[in-house]
Amino acid sequence: MFPFSFEWVWDAGHVVFMGGLWYALGIIGLGMTYCIIKAVIDTSKGNGGHHH
Amino acid sequence: MKLNRRNFLSLGVGVVAGTTLSPLPWKLMDDVSIWSQNWPWTPLPPDGEVTFEKSVCTLCPGGCGITVRKIDDRAVKIEGIEDHPVNDGGVCLLGLSGLQLLYGPTRIKSPLKRVGERGEGKWQTISWNQALTEVAAKLGELRSNDRSHTVACISGSDQGTVPGLLNRFLAAYGSPNYICTPSIHDSYEIALSLMHGGRSSAGFDVENTDFVLSFGSGIIDGWMSPVRMIKANSIWKNENSKVVQIEPRLSNTAAKSDTWVPIKPGTDAALALGLAHVIIKESLYDKDFVENYAFDFNAFKTIVLESFAPDDVAKITGVDKKTILSLAKQFAGASKPLAICGRGQGKTPGSIDEVAAVHALNALVGNINKPGGVWAVSQPDYIKWPEVQMDAVASSGMKRDRVDGAGSEKFSNANYLLNRWVGAVNSSDESPVQALFITDADPCYTLSDTFAVKKAFDKIPFVVSFSSNINETALNADLILPSHAFLERYEDVPLSAGLTKSVIALSKPVVKPQFNTKHVGDAIIEIAKKLGGSIEEAFPWDDYETCLKATLGDKWDALVENGYGADPDFGVPAWEGAFATASMKFEFLGVARVRSGEKDVQAKHLFTPVMIEGNEKSYPITLMPYDSLRLANGSIGDPPFAIKTVEDTVLKHKDVFIEMNPETAEAYDISEGDYAVLNTPKGKARVKIHLFDGIMPGLVAMPTGLGHTGPDEYLAGKGINFNELIGPVEDADFGLDAVWAIRANLTKA
Amino acid sequence: MKKEHTHENAKKFGMVIDLDKCTGCGACMVACMAENNVPFKKDESEKLDSITWIRVYKLTNGKSFPDTEICYLPKPCMHCSGIGEHGHSPCVSVCPATATDYDHTTGIVSQIYTRCFGCRYCMAACPYHARYFNWWDPVWPEGMEKSLNPDVSPRMRGVVEKCSFCFHRYQAAMDKAYTEGRRELEEDEYQTACTQACPAGAITFGDLNNPDHKVHELKKSPNAFRLLERLKTNPKVYYLSSRDWVRKAGDNYLEAENKVKKK
Amino acid sequence: MDSALIPKGVKRCSLGLFTLGIAVAGAVLLWGVYAMLLCWIKGLNQTNMNDYYGFALWIWADLAVIALGGGAFFTGFLRYVIGKDELKNIINYAVIIGFICYSSALLILAIDVGQPLRSWFIFWHANVHSMLTEVAFCLSCYFAVLTIEFIPLILENRQVDKVPFFHNLSHNMHEVMAIFAATGAFLSFFHQGSLGGVAGVLYGRPFGSREGLLVWPWTFFLFTWSAAACGPCFTILVTWITEKITKKKLVKDNVIRLLAKISGWMLATYIIAKIIDTWYWATVTAPSMGFTLMDFYSNNAFYGIWILVLEIFICGIIPALILITKTGRNNSKLLMTAVILAVIGVCINRWVMVLQVMAMPVLTFENWVLYIPSWQEVATTILPVAYGVIVLALAYRYLPVFPQEKELNPID
Known part of the structure; x- marks a missing residue:
């Protein structure tokens, strides 16, 4: 997951694999952060609670 | 209400989020994994200084030299001594697991006195003083009643100082009943004494032979000295020596042999005589030996030519004529052929006819006391103790007949007949054995017809075992006086399992005794001292170690250093002067003459099939x-x-x-x-x-x-x-157990 | 995984087992157990879960009496080098946690017990069944733990273990050599426990790359073969047998090829 | 009693009856939990696995539930990436089923490993060359995606929705759901594939070994393809079962038929690829290793050739033919037959790729190995079923899972 292990040596496989992994994790993380922050802002604006 | 729930929900979410983002779960995750790597119930062996201690493995008679790797005071590995005359670095799997016997749960940790029924396994721990006093009291009582001869001792060996001390004790005490457990060595000893004369054991120069004719011997299945034999087997592969294995089952030995000759079980002697027939008939024998060093070749020749023609032998043995002819020619044609016998590991004496017939083959090709052949090896005689001064009781006790009949007129050639001993105890109203000592043996397990053996034990009122590990016999004893385990004690071990060298090995206390045990030698000396009088006087040593050092004399230091000592000058006499029979020559019919009662030797005296128990109808x-x-x-x-x-x-x-x-x-x-x-x-x-x-x-x-x-x-x-x-099948003329199988029937369950 | 890829000094430890000499006595198995603290249970007759780093198989030629033949075949870990010596042995490449590794300096496939989390993928990958799982906690009867060798840590429940070619002996020999100012080992300085114990001298161990080592020549024998060579696992354990049927038992052949492999 | 939690405009059974149902499933669940604890506390000696059968019932169950859970990624892919809008009427259920399948798979894996406390080493000391590493990473990431897809639905519960923050969060998540779904589809493509790769890369195991493309064996692609084909069938099957239990129509036929049609074509193309793969393997790969096809299907009845016939013909070609024909799809009996066969087919495929690989001897002097799971293995394998039933029941009762339910089942 992180190249901390003593035996870790970068090679192409790592780059591809880790690239894909962190890309996906990034999207998930950013997406969720966006949703939560926006929800906090929306709520503080007084929106929501009932159908609009 | 609404507010509360909202707070509650927020709180919950907050706690979860907070905990997740804190280092706590990650730290815990790390900690539990570290814990899982160091589970306290998985032992972590402590490290320490590495040393090696040389000794000898006594778990079988093979006598391999071992070097024990130690970490501080722990023995952690048994390895073989390189260049050792027996095993040269190799060890068998039993030897390799020796530490499990040393440290394992089977050890007897202190003297034990039986409290339940025999064999029930209920014991009371007692002190050494009490144990030895009880033994001495019992022995004193028997002796004062003039029944010293009813004391017997069963041992795994009669070589070395420990059997020596036991034997000496019985002599001083007044009993002739020292008995060794049986094996093929008994048959070989008798056959050699009758064919070569004198007392010697058979040595096999397996390392130098180029053709092995094995009549059922489990050469690589534990025959004689297992590691040595396996090494020899590899030498044969390297040297392209040939091995012929004759037996009805494809044993490992048969599987590794060059030729496997399946034979009708129990007919090996006939095949050997058939081969002799061919060798004689085709004049392939060693003329020098036969003419100059053999006494009765012509008589032997006549019988063999008359009664063991290949056609007849083929019928008896199921081995076809062609094979018989070819085997005989190959054997006689080899430069250093060796014929051996002793079924499997040779734990049963077996048929003495077989030994005689097989040994006659070696004689025919003149491969006796020569490289690659069979040697008559005299037993080591380094034990020089002063003669026992017997008192009146001892002298009269020693004159009594042995319980097993060995050495009697009927079985004058036998040293020990444990199978007969069991019969003798069982067939008398009152047991002729009133007290029994057992060391280095487990007759309740190893003797055939164990039920009869246990019955005999039941009749003996006082049974003492010196075993260091629990075994069947110890379970059937009244007292256990546990000896030190083989890696905890000094003991001289003269090696004799078929070796052609004179080697004495020294068993050493590689580790200090782990439990409250006592060397069997010390136990004997202490019992003797408790009995006092001439018995005490027969044991002038303070303890066993003193006795051993004194006995080994100037050999001691080298033995401690190397673990073994080989006599470099050892050899056997050449044909001239090798034979101590009445004729001073090799006697082909030495065994047969005993069978015939020194009358006309006939074919049946050379080959009397050993009839196994059970009739063919009910036991197909x-x-x-x-x-x-x-x-x-x-x-x-x-x-x-x-x-x-x-x-x-x-x-x-x-x-x-x-x-x-x-x-x-x-x-x-x-x-x-x-x-x-x-x-x-x-x-x-x-x-x-x-x-x-x-x-x-x-x-x-x-x-x-x-x-x-x-x-x-x-x-x-x-x-x-x-x-x-x-059950045992007794050889009528020699008393040995000649059993090789039993008939049986089978029903699908 | 790929550190020290310098092939100049790379050793390739391997074994040549002479099946003509092997008597099936079992000493190698016990020598290994004693050396490597292999645990044992009260009943070990269930061979499918019995840990024996080197196991002796009994092969038969399938013919009926009296043409039957037997051959014993000791089988340690093959320390496969994989295709092209890249160290992609079947097991190393699949271990998800890098708990088993191919040492390019020795050619030895290692197993890190404290890293292994017991997924058993390596066992599924190994066609030789050279890997064993600790289904139980190892238990030594009271007192017997004194005989444990401190050079090899006993394994905990739930991890995979296997033959290491007694790698700890290599380390010890190297340590000794270094303190004596040497960088290279003599052939006899590093031998596995099974090699040392074998009464038949059937096992020869050494550096397959080193022309001075006995294995270097032995492996070229016309009687030499390896198990399942067709799978391209590239094992470092060679066998010698003078018998055709034994050599043939080392691999799978189609009926049409039944003319025995190249000699 | 719980009416405040039940979505508006729909009817649910009495709380008593519901509780009874949950109790029954709960009892089964507890049995499984007990077995699970036994495995954790006493170790894997509780199973009948052994050194020859290191991968067994559980790994099969894992592969099977993930294949069946494939309905979530593929329906999501069709709905959000391809834009098949009708599928919004079944996507919620597909997501929940997927969530159940994936969480079950993770749970089974946690029981299956010998050192569960160290299982995170797969991330920490990752060997990127291992298919299992790829599985672990993609599986857990995709499970996160499924959770994210499931959350808005939970937030739509009548009471939760009243909280403004949750309402907003739910709304926002819906807005960006396409991105999540696309990421999920990407992840899912890889881990379904790497599960196939698990057996396919075993070049020491001729039954599993399949050559392929780059680092991926053909089984990689076959697994993804078959999960995409059969996962939606499982969604249809579970929906159908739910309809039978609730005695309500929950999803309109056109939605089901659309999904069935796509599945049918996926299955048809998959089965062609599978036949080609099998053919190539049987005629090229296996003989190069010294095996004939029949060596792999011993005369031992358990591993007979019947299993190949069952997988490819009966559970592959037949359902594919039914599903790609309009008559087949429109006949609800035929449709359900095809759906069930497809589900069985994919399970058999996973079974064969795990168990037959293990059972088959490679060394000439070894034999076929038979294995019968212990009750602990069976119980822990049934555990997810009970767990799934409970989650589905709770979700159906308290969440607006089926958008068409109100329309199809108007309350007077």
Whole structure:
């Protein structure tokens, strides 16, 4: 997951694999952060609670 | 309400989020994984200083030199001594698991006195003083009643200082009843004494032979000295020496041989005589030997030519004529041919005819006391103790007949006849043995017809075992005076298992005694001292170690250093002066003449088939034992490591498999893995079937070394002790147990 | 995984086992157990879960009496080098946690017990069944733990273990050599426990790359073969047998090829 | 009693009856939990696995539930990436089923490993060359995606929705759901594939070994393809079962038929690829290793050739033919037959790729190995079923899972 292990040596496989992994994790993380922050802002604006 | 729930929800979410983002879960995750890597219940062996200690393995008579790796005061590994005359670095699996016997749960940790019934396993721990006092009291009582001769001792050996001390004790005390456990050495000794004259044991120069003709000897299955034999087998492969194995079952030895000759079981002597016929007839024998050093060649020749023609022998043995001719020519044509016998590991003396016939082959080709041949090796005589001064009781006791009849007029050639001893105890109203000592032996397990042996034990009022590990015999004792284990004690071990060298090994206390045990030598000396008088005087040493050092004299230092000492000048006399018979020559018919009662020797005196127990009608199949190095079948049972190596076609859970030819199985409508009940005239057993093409149809084979009632859960209750299914078959003229199989019937279970 | 890829000094430890000499006595198995603290249970007759780093198989030629033949075949871990010596042995390449590794300096496939989390993928990958799982906690009867070798840590429940070619002996020998100012080992300085114990001298161990080592020549024998060579696992354990049927038992052949492999 | 939690405009059974149902499933669940604890506390000796059968019932169950859970990624892919809008009426259920399948798979894996406390080493000391590493990473990431897809639905519960923050969060998540779904589809493509790769890369195991493309064996692609084909069938099957239990129509036929049609074509193309793969393997790969096809299907009845016939013909070609024909799809009996066969087919495929690989001897002197799971293995394998039933029941009762339910089942 992180190249901390003593035996870790970068090679192409790592780059591809880790690239894909962190890309996906990034999207998930950013997406969720966006949703939560926006929800906090929306709520503080007084929106929501009932159908609009 | 609404507010509360909202708070509650927020709080919950907050706690979860907070905890997740804190280092706590990650730290915990790390900690538990570290814990899982260091579980306190998984032992972590402590490190320390590495040392090596040389000693000898005494778990079998083989006598391998071992070097024990130690970490501080712990022994952690047994390895072989490089360049040792017996094993040159190799070790067998029993030797390798020796530490499990040293440290394992089977050790007897202090003197024990039986409190329950015999064999029940209920013991009371007692002090050494009490134990020795009780023994001395019992012995004193018997002696004062003039019954010193009713004391007997069963031992695994009669060589070295410990058997020496035991023997000396009996002599000073007044009993002739020192008995050794039987083996093929007994038959060889008798045969050699009758054919060569004098007392000697057979040595086999296996390293130098170029043609081995083995009559059923499990050369690589534990015969004689197992590691040495396996090494020899490799030498044969390297040197392109030929091995012919004659036996009805494809043993490991047969599998590794160049030629396997299946033979009708029990007819080996006839085949040997048939080969002799061909060798003589075709004049392939060693003329120099036969003419100048043999006494009765012509008489032998006449009988053999008359009665053992290949056609007749083929009928008896099932080996075809062509094979007989070819074998005889190959054997006689080899430059250093060697014929040997002793079924399997040679744990049973077997038929003496067979030894005589096989040894006659060696004589015919003149390969006696020569490189690659059979040597008559005199026994070591380094023990020089002063003569025992017997008092009146001792003298009269020593004049009594031995219980087993060995050395009597009828069995004048035998030294020990343990099978007869059992019979003698069982057939008398009051046991002729009132007190029995056992060391280095497990007769309740290793003797055939164990039920009879146990019955004999039941009749003996006082049984003392010196065993350091629990075994069947110790379980049937009244007192156990545990000796130090083999890696905890000094002991001289003269090596004799077929070796052609004179080697004395020294067993050393590699580790200090782990439990409250006492050297058997010390126990004897202390008992002697308690008995006092001339008995005490016969033991002038303070303790065993003093005795041993004094006995070994200037050999001591070298033995401590190397673990063994070989006599570099050792050799056997050449043909000239080698024979101590009445004729001072080799006697082909030495054995046969005893059989014939010194009258006309006839063919039947050369080959008297040993009839096995059971009639063919009710017991249509023949059950024979087979020995394996993976299953120790002597006085020591398999330790956990060794039993782990046993194949699942030999033992599965508690069930033992018998080997059966698929053809036989078909007749019984039985398949692989089926259960069957095996009945013999002696016993009954539930077994599983393993189909094996390598066994002769009509024959079934069962491994020895299983069916222990002790000593621990790693071994107890697994399989069947073969000795429960078979009984001894006494050789009428020599008294030895000549059994090789028993008849049986089988029903599918 | 790929550190120290310098092939100049790379050793390739391997074994040549002479099946003509092997007597099936079982000493190698026990020598290994004793050296490597292999645990044992009260019943070890269930061979499918019995840990034996080197196991002796009994092969038969399938013929009926009296043409039957037996051959014993000791089988340790093959320390496969994989295709092109890249160290992609079947097991190393699949271990998800890098708990088993191919040492390019020795050619030895290692197993890190404290890293292994017991997924058993390596066992599924190994066609030789050379890997064993600790289904149980190892238990030594009271007192017997004194015989444990401190050079090899006993394994905990739930991890995979296997033959290491007694790698700890290599380390010890190297340590000794270094303190004596040497960088290279003599052939006899590093031998596995099974090799040392084998009464038949059937096992020869050494550096397959080193022309001075006995294995270097032995492996070229016309009688030499390896198990399942067709799978391209590239094992470092060679066998010698003068018998055709034994050599043939080393691999799978189609009926049409039944003319015995190249000699 | 719980009416405040039940979505508006729909009817649910009484709380008593519901509780009874949950109790029954709960009892089964507890049995499984007990077995699970046994495995954790006493170790894997509680199973009948052994050194020859290191991968067994559980790994099969894992592969099977993930294949069946494939309905979530593929329906999501069709709905959000391809834009098949009708599928919004079944996507919620597909997501929940997927969530159940994936969480079950993770749970089974946690029981299956010998050292569960160290299982995170797969991330920490990752060997990127291992298919299992790829599985672990993609599986857990995709499970995160499924959770994210499931959350808005939970937030739509009548009471939760009243909280403004949750309402907003749910709304926002719906807005960006396409991105999540696309990421999920990407992840899912890889881990379904790497599960196939698990057996396919075993070049020491001729039954599993399949050559392929780059680092991926053909089984990689076959697994993804078959999960995409059969996962939606499982969604249809579970929906159908739910309809039978609730005695309500929950999803309109056109939605089901659309999904069935796509599945049918996926299955048809998959089965062609599978036949080609099998053919190539049987005629090229296996013989190069010294095996004939029949060596792999011993005369032992358990591993007979019947299993190949069952997988490819009966559970492959037949359902594919039914599903790609309009008559087949429109006949609800035929449709359900095809759906069930497809589900069985994919399970058999996973079974064969795990168990037959293990059972088959490679060394000439070894034998076929048979294995029968212990009750602990069976119980822990049934555990997810009970767990799934409970989650589905709770979700159906308290969440607006089926958008068409109100329309199809108007309350007077």
